[in-house]
Amino acid sequence: MTAADKASVLVLSFTDHRRDPRVARQIFALQDHYDLTTAGNGPSANRTGRHVELVKTQTTLLEKVRKAAWLKSGRYLTEYWQGSFVRDAWAKLDGAKFELVVANDLETLPLACRIAGDHGKVYLDAHEYEPLHWENRWTFRFFWQKYWEFICREFLPRVDHMTTVCDGIASTYTKNYGVPCEVVINAPSYSELEPTPVTEEKIRMIHHGAGNRDRQLLVMLELMPLLDERFSLDLMLVNNDPRYMRRIRERVQVTERVRLIEPAAMPQIVSTINSYDIGLFMLWPVTFNYEMALPNKFFEFMQARLAIAIWPSSQMKKIVNEEGLGVVTSEFSVEEMARKLNQLNADDVMSFKRNSCEAAKKYNANAGIAHIRKAAERLTSR
Numbered sequence: 001m002t003a004a005d006k007a008s009v010l011v012l013s014f015t016d017h018r019r020d021p022r023v024a025r026q027i028f029a030l031q032d033h034y035d036l037t038t039a040g041n042g043p044s045a046n047r048t049g050r051h052v053e054l055v056k057t058q059t060t061l062l063e064k065v066r067k068a069a070w071l072k073s074g075r076y077l078t079e080y081w082q083g084s085f086v087r088d089a090w091a092k093l094d095g096a097k098f099e100l101v102v103a104n105d106l107e108t109l110p111l112a113c114r115i116a117g118d119h120g121k122v123y124l125d126a127h128e129y130e131p132l133h134w135e136n137r138w139t140f141r142f143f144w145q146k147y148w149e150f151i152c153r154e155f156l157p158r159v160d161h162m163t164t165v166c167d168g169i170a171s172t173y174t175k176n177y178g179v180p181c182e183v184v185i186n187a188p189s190y191s192e193l194e195p196t197p198v199t200e201e202k203i204r205m206i207h208h209g210a211g212n213r214d215r216q217l218l219v220m221l222e223l224m225p226l227l228d229e230r231f232s233l234d235l236m237l238v239n240n241d242p243r244y245m246r247r248i249r250e251r252v253q254v255t256e257r258v259r260l261i262e263p264a265a266m267p268q269i270v271s272t273i274n275s276y277d278i279g280l281f282m283l284w285p286v287t288f289n290y291e292m293a294l295p296n297k298f299f300e301f302m303q304a305r306l307a308i309a310i311w312p313s314s315q316m317k318k319i320v321n322e323e324g325l326g327v328v329t330s331e332f333s334v335e336e337m338a339r340k341l342n343q344l345n346a347d348d349v350m351s352f353k354r355n356s357c358e359a360a361k362k363y364n365a366n367a368g369i370a371h372i373r374k375a376a377e378r379l380t381s382r
Contacts, residue, residue: 005029007380008097009034012112013104014054014085016042021266021296022127022165022186023104024363031373032104034380037098039089050094055159057084071143076150077110086111099380106130106148109155113127121160121379125184128167131176132288136214152177155303161375166315170291186301188365191270193343195305195353196349198277201230206276206306206325208269209297218286219334221248221255223282232257233280236264236273270303278341283313284332296318303360307352309341323359326352 009030013023024045030036036049045053059067070079080086093115102123103112109124116122131148134140156179163184164170166372170181179299207220210277217235224233235252237260239245252258264272273279279301285291294315301308308326310316317328327337327344 006033006035007099007376008114009201009380010093010096010098010112011036011040011046011098011102012089012108012115013040014107015040015104016162017045018042018200019266020104020186022125025188025368026102026104026125026267026372028334029310029369032378034100034376035372036098038094041085052089053213054085054092056088059084067198068143071147073321074146074150076333077146080110080151083107091113091275099375100165102376104258105261106151106155108134109159113155113158122158123155123161123169123375123379124159124163124172126162126181127162128289129164129172134214135288136286138356146249160379163375165372166294167380168315169289172288182371185294185299185363186296187250187364187368188270188296188303190360191303191367192272192358193271193274193303193305193357195350195357196277198353200347202232203230203346203349204276205231205233205278205280205309206234206236206273206363207280207297208263208273208300209238209295210240211237211245211248212288213241214290215221216286219260219282219284220280221251222334223338224255224258224333226342227257228255230344231341232259234261234276235257236261238263273300273304275307276304276306277353278309278326279304280309281316282311282334282337283333284311285313299363302356302363305353305357305360307349307356309337311337316360319359319363321363324352324355 009025014025022036027045031046031048031170036046038046039052039054041054071344089111093380098120100121100123100248101112103109104125105127111120124289131145131152162181164181165186168185170183173179173181251322252260283290292315294312298316308320311332312352320326320328327340329340
């Protein structure tokens with residue numbers, strides 16, 4: 001089948017597709033079945049079609065003042081259409097026709113609606129609940145919260161299909177804006193791996209992800225002195241906050257049994273962490289999105305056949321308890337996590353790892369890829 005015989009689809013995000021696993025899975029799901037164009041910040045992850053690289057320009061002080069004035073005066077669409085990613089994308093995509101536009105996050109939605117026009121369809125994948133994204137920051141509450149509420153009110157009714165990452169966020173969008181919203185979890189592809197053996201003398205823990213200060217990663221370093229000598233922790237962090245990463249490095253240097261290691265490329269994360277025993281993720285619920293977190297790393301722990309140790313984040317807690325994957329504290333407490341981990345023996349950890357091996361067959365990208373393809377087929381009538 002030639003490109004002319006296939007429905008035209010645009011996958012749009014303002015992220016780097018090589019480093020955004022959710023967008024990368026959309027591209028994988030669609031690239032062999034549609035005349036696919038991708039647009040994002042950075043080089044292409046699109047193997048078969050056209051890619052439009054978007055550029056974000058530096059914001060000057062005057063522009064920041066102007067943006068603040070627009071936001072506080074309710075000129076929300078003026079603020080939106082003056083965004084550098086938006087202006088660059090519209091300049092490069094104006095005139096292009098697509099039967100379906102897959103919009104990633106609310107930040108792309110007004111642009112996706114304009115590109116789709118009267119004849120194209122829009123599939124929105126919301127990676128977060130945007131009206132409460134950074135609710136822990138006064139600047140977000142003061143300048144941005146009403147803006148995102150406006151975007152939701154104005155543009156969600158124009159969406160033809162909507163997905164998000166978990167039940168809690170999906171039901172909140174439906175409750176607050178009356179839009180149906182389905183769930184595609186952040187699970188990677190199934191990996192043919194076996195759990196590695198566990199010894200009584202050494203239990204190796206891993207945490208990987210962004211070195212983001214809002215995740216308050218230093219609590220894991222507070223945990224380590226409370227654990228017995230069997231436990232070690234490796235932190236495999238992407239340096240997207242240099243100042244915070246300096247703090248982490250300084251603390252690691254004086255904390256026993258903790259190392260900072262180089263981050264693996266996204267496709268190699270699961271195989272890289274397979275040699276560990278426990279995936280550790282202690283996330284303070286400082287925002288609604290953190291309270292509802294069901295992130296890539298959680299499913300990567302599972303695909304790597306690790307036991308999982310978490311605080312009681314509602315969406316992760318449900319799966320860990322149902323599948324018997326590891327340790328969940330009853331409260332957000334470093335001391336309770338230490339008590340629960342210290343009680344484990346090698347057989348306990350190995351049992352959790354075997355349960356992850358079974359759960360990996362259920363929680364992988366297959367269902368999400370099938371959902372994306374089915375939605376695209378329905379929306380393009382092909």
